[in-house]
Amino acid sequence: MKQFLDKDFVLQTETAKHLFHDYAKDLPIIDYHCHISPQEIYEDRRFETLADVWLGGYQPDGSIAGDHYKWRLMRSNGMPEELVTGRGDDFARFKGFAEVLTKAIGNSMYHWCNLELQKYFGITEPLTPQNAEKIWNKCNDKLKNDPQMSVRGLIKQSNVEYVGTTDDPIDSLIWHEKIAEDKTIDFLVRPSFRPDKAVNIHKEGFAEYIKKLAKAVNKESLDSTQDVIDALIERVEFFAEHGCVASDHGLDYVPFRKLPMEECDKAFKKAMNGEAVTVEEAEGYQTALLVALGKAYHRLGITMELHYSCLRNINERQFKTLGPDTGYDAMANNSCGGNLAAFLSELDKTEELPKTIVFSLNPADNEQIGTIIGGFQSAEVPGKIQHGPAWWFNDSKSGMEEQMKSLANLGLLGNFIGMLTDSRSFLSYTRHDYFRRIMCNLIGNWVENGEYPNDDEALKSIVQGISYYNAKRYFGL
Structure with missing residues (x-):
């Protein structure tokens, strides 16, 4: 039996492991379509609790923003709207989501969430209602005290090279202008x-x-x-x-x-x-x-x-x-x-x-x-x-x-040209890791089944192209 979420997660063959670890894993991310806020990037927002960065909900301006993938699962488990998008107690919302997640076997949300806990918070045990308080405290402490857990820090430690936001034609693009003028921001935001x-x-x-x-x-x-x-x-x-x-x-x-x-x-x-x-x-x-x-x-x-x-x-x-x-x-x-x-x-x-x-x-x-x-x-x-x-x-x-x-x-x-997050969450970059694993596993299976030759140079070019280089070329970055 394989260990849950180990370094070879999803990778079923030796070829898949080689392609992912040696060619795909460490390439930068080009996230050419998402819904994150350029203002929050410029202001380098910090999050008070894991509920803020993970679940979202009502914002200071009265709007509702956050991860509607998670909201749908919470509603499917009968959670009241106050704990989904509402102004309910943040820990109660988080613990409720932990209960939801344990039931989400077969749902990629289960993988995404635990990948995020592992990558950004160093938590390798699966989230459950029993360990929810311990994980809540550890994550909140890291969000409060670790300088890398600001918005820019999350983007940089995710190895993101390009962020393509989604903007209305009437937008002044003032936050994009501020980002372009800030020489401390060393990734592209367009x-x-x-x-x-x-x-x-x-x-x-x-x-x-x-x-x-x-x-x-x-x-x-x-x-x-x-x-x-x-x-x-x-x-x-x-x-x-x-x-x-x-x-x-x-x-x-x-x-x-x-x-x-x-x-x-x-x-x-x-x-x-x-x-x-x-x-x-x-x-x-x-x-x-x-x-x-x-x-x-x-x-x-x-x-x-x-x-x-x-x-x-x-x-x-x-x-x-x-x-x-x-x-x-x-x-x-x-x-x-x-x-x-x-x-x-x-x-x-x-x-x-x-x-x-x-x-x-x-x-x-x-x-x-x-x-x-x-x-x-x-x-x-x-x-x-x-x-x-x-x-x-x-x-x-x-x-x-x-x-x-x-x-x-x-x-x-x-x-x-590969993956995009289409996300409103700054933790969602693990979806690129997830995609690359799935892609390398698919190609690795074809090779090991004799459906494509074990031509390492050709395979390297294909895997690295889909992971990064094709999008870089396609968008002229």
Whole structure:
């Protein structure tokens, strides 16, 4: 029987152990998509308790932020919301989570949490309700007294070279400017352009947001679809001046419906007046924006990330109480592969298709994505159109394996740009270690099964590329 979480955790073969320990383990991390706060990086935030850094919840400004993966598990064990996201006693919240974790056999959260305790706090025994108080005290003491346990310290000891945050077009990027000016910060932090609120014409708050976008570009108002496009392009150029190398689009599904601009403007005016728009009208407006932005990304050398098939805020009562991103989202089942292909083709027709990463939250889309991206590769960069890593509900051991197997079956796994955290937690960098172990184990099994030769130089190039070098090259870092 193997020891729990030992140095060869997940690594089943000698080849896998060699690939991980000798080639993957010590490479820097490029975390090209996450949701951590640039302000907290600049201010080098320190956390009062393990609950603050691990569970999150209500923030000083009244917002709710934290790890909704953990919140979902806590609710699944019948914990009251006061102990999940609420203002309940922090130790009670932590001890409750310890009880939850012992039941999470087979869930990658069990691995993540214990990896975090091991890496950042030196705790090698699994967390249980019985040892929760001892671990709580030890971790809190370390958070309080160890200078490496600040936000910057956590990033540095994780060997992170690049952090790509997620930022709204109207953001002043003031914290990014402060970070760039601070010579004591020796890792890169860059903004990523997330224009969802301007694209989602059919969703609540659209008109109010467009007024804020107008203000951001010093206009009294934006009165047409082209005005919105021009404003967004002005903002993405501002982001590019601040080192932005990626955009990010969170879509319910990939729309593609070409309508005359006059029809898009009719839809825009309806939405600005608070009137409902039809699906066809919304898709026409969205397509106009996405095509224009795609061309701008190509011109500016910015990668376009497309996330879709997420069914958001499915619990109306809790959404009204807690707001978005609190653990009430699910996989959607969309048939938008044809739209995705048509959208990429529209940009390719004029040779303005940017580097693009495609993610679906539904793993049933893996093979479809793998076949579509193969139709739009080019000589600009190896793997110009990427099948993004197993995302959100899929970044489990089995989910990561299935995504990589699909990519290997239908494309070139050796050009894959690898893992991202997509996280709001500064402890989540152990997910890169987890991913690298899974990837090395998968490749090691293929080698030991005689499915790929034991060519050490070729294997080193593949493993190190997926772990680090492919993303470094792809984003031009």
